[in-house]
Amino acid sequence: MTPAALADLVRSSAVQVLAARGVDDAVLPEQVTIERPRNPEHGDYATNLALQVAKKAGLKPREFAEALAEAVAGAEGVSAAEVAGPGFLNFRLAADAQGELVRQVLAGGSAFGRGDALAGRRINLEFVSANPTGPIHLGGTRWAAVGDALGRVLAAQGAEVTREYYFNDAGAQIDRFVRSLIAAAKGEHAPEDGYAGGYISDIAAEVIKAEPGALSLPENERHETFRRIGIELMFTQIRQSLHEFGTDFDVYFHENSLHQSGAVDAAVQQLKDSGNLYLADGAWWLRSSEYGDDKDRVVLKTDGNPAYIAGDLAYFKDKRNRGFDLCIYMLGADHHGYIARLKAAAAAFGDDPGTVEVLIGQMVNLVSDGKPVRMSKRAGTVITLEDLVEAVGVDPARYELIRYSVDSTLDIDLDLLRKHSNDNPVYYVQYAHARLSSLQRSADDLGLTRTGSGADVDFGLLTLPVEGELVRTIGEFPGVTRRAAEMREPHRVARYLEELAGAYHKFYTVGRVLPQGDEEATPLTYARLALCEAVRQVLANGLSLLGVSAPERM
Structure with missing residues (x-):
């Protein structure tokens, strides 16, 4: 019996109990919460339903819980239902009923844990979107790992997800990048407001290799040549780095295309026509404060050129025109102001602000020997994705970046991630999968055939406490993946995998x-x-959701 099946049983029993007392079942929640007690001695599962609804139903919590326990206790697969405290209800399941979970895992295979909670949703998930003026730094690397995992988790719940990278290839930062390339090509220091680092010299050399006479061109042509080739080279490096990190995108969207296509002008005109842009002090302002922003925003500057938000407005419209009903933006720690700004932009277009979600990720720091690591080989003082991967490898880097909530600043211990020991979280989980794969190979060598769906297996024999704990932990996986998608928190999957690996390691020493x-x-x-085999399958499925490998040998 799965937790979901138990929840359905408890709810249907509660309906009967309430009906017998003349109470409308509208007091019941849509979904009954079933949890595992912290103390296993209290039972296999528990619910606080009686405490939740007794007052609404005009009943005493313990009286309602006792009636509910009596109604549930006789159900197939439930060996006991006991009331505790003021109205908690604890359940003990028969071993063979718990074994049904194992059959479901074996039958589901790689699909076990997937659901349909987000079926029908079309989600645009924009993440990383670093300026194309240098390698991806640690903050962008965190989003590369978390964003990719979130996309996998959302898709596993039935959503149609488009992973999108927004190239900010318009604006002042591109001009500074180009001037930095030209200075490097001339053998000069970077401009005061420019970019430094070995990558600038490398790209400048590649531009000269592609266009040997670039420095001799008239100023405008020279600037455009370095811009065109330099940005494409930088784009190529960024895409390659992300691909090697296991993160690929469905769409690479160029900000500059919004300006060239007239999309920015069209968005601005629509807001003018609706009265949501007004002219003041020679500039055009968005009435964003009327839609929850802390102030109005300049969209067209006094010189007539668009401010940065103009591109954001056009970009949101473009996403909605492409049919996305939810636009998730994953932004850096210094972008808190964008939450209200983007929701206000949606509202100004007459759209639902709920079509915009903004996730803010906190900073990442590297630590080695207890001290901060600051220097990068290629990007001056900025530590890059490549630096982290070179130091610890792709799997440890991805897993460590994903396993914490993005709300918290993250200190990555390089010494820990280099270890091949159980102290290293990714190794702890991967080793459990490798050990289980080795067990299956040994079983094959002994001629013990695979159990298929487990239809002919007597799971009532799994009576050890560690076996019951392992089965119940397996049963939580579908709920974990659903909550990870609904809460936009893929770290829940990582933490669950560590719990499952721990439950298996305990079983390994006993069973x-x-x-x-x-x-x-x-x-x-x-x-x-x-x-x-069910444990191995769930570990593999969970690691796949994180974009981390499930090795069969270690």
Whole structure:
């Protein structure tokens, strides 16, 4: 019996209990919460439903819980239902009923854990979107890992997800980048407001290699040549770095295209026509304060040129015109002001502000030997994605960046991530998968065939506490993936995998699986093999959601 099935049973029983007392079941929540007690001695699962609804129903919580316990206790698969405290209800399930979870995992395979909570949603997920003026720094690297994992989690709940990278290839930062390239090509220091680092010299050399006479061109042509080739080279490096990190995008959207296509002009005109832009002090302002922003924003400056928000307005319109019903923006720690700004932009267009979600990620720091790591080989004082991957590898870097909530500043311990020990979280999870894969190979060598869906396995034999704990932990996976998608928190999957790996490691020290010597395989052998294969499958499915490999040997 899955937690979801138990929740349905409790709710249907509650409906009956309330009906017998003449109470409308409208007092019940849409979904009953089923949790595992912190103390396993209290039972396999618990609910506080009686405490939630008793007052609304005009009943005493404990009286309602006792009636509910009586109604549930006789159900198939429930061995006991006991009331605790003021109205908590604890359940104990029969071992064979819990074993149904194992059958579901084996039958579902790589699809186990997926759901349809977001079916029908078309989501545009924009992340990283670093300025194309240098390698991706640690903040962008965090979004590369978390954004990719979030896209996988959302898709696993039925959403149609488009992963999008927004290239800010318009504006003053591009001019500074180009002037920095030209200075490097001339052998001069970078402009005071320009960009430094070895990558600038490398790109400048590539521009000269592609256009040997670039420095001899008239100023405007020279600037355009370095701009065109330099930006494309930088784009190529960024895309390649992300690909090697396991993060690819469906769409690479160029900000400059909004200006060249007239989309910015069209968006501005629409807002003028609706009265949501007004002229003051020679500039055109968005009435964003009327829609929740802390102030109005300049859209067209006094010289007639668009401010940065003009591109944001056109970009939002473009996303909605492409049919997305939810636009998620993943932005850096210094972009808190964009939350109200982007929602106000949606409202100014007459759209629902709820079509905009903004996630803010906090800073990332590297630590080695207890001290901050500051220098980068290619980007001066900025630490890049490549620096992190070179230091620890792709899997440890991705996993560590994903396993924490993006709301918190993250200090990455390079020494820990280099370790091949259980102290390293990704190794701890991957090693559990590798150990289970080795177990299956050994079973194959002994001629113990795979159990398929486990239809003929007696899971009632799995009576050890560690076996029940392992089964129940497996059963939480679908709920974890659903909550991770709904809360936009893929770190929930990582933390769950560590819990599952821990439950398996406890089982490994107690429950011998394979026969030894001249022993014959028993029904318990096959029950434990099926359980182990289910654990391996869930670990693999979870790691896949994080974009982290599930090695069969380590």
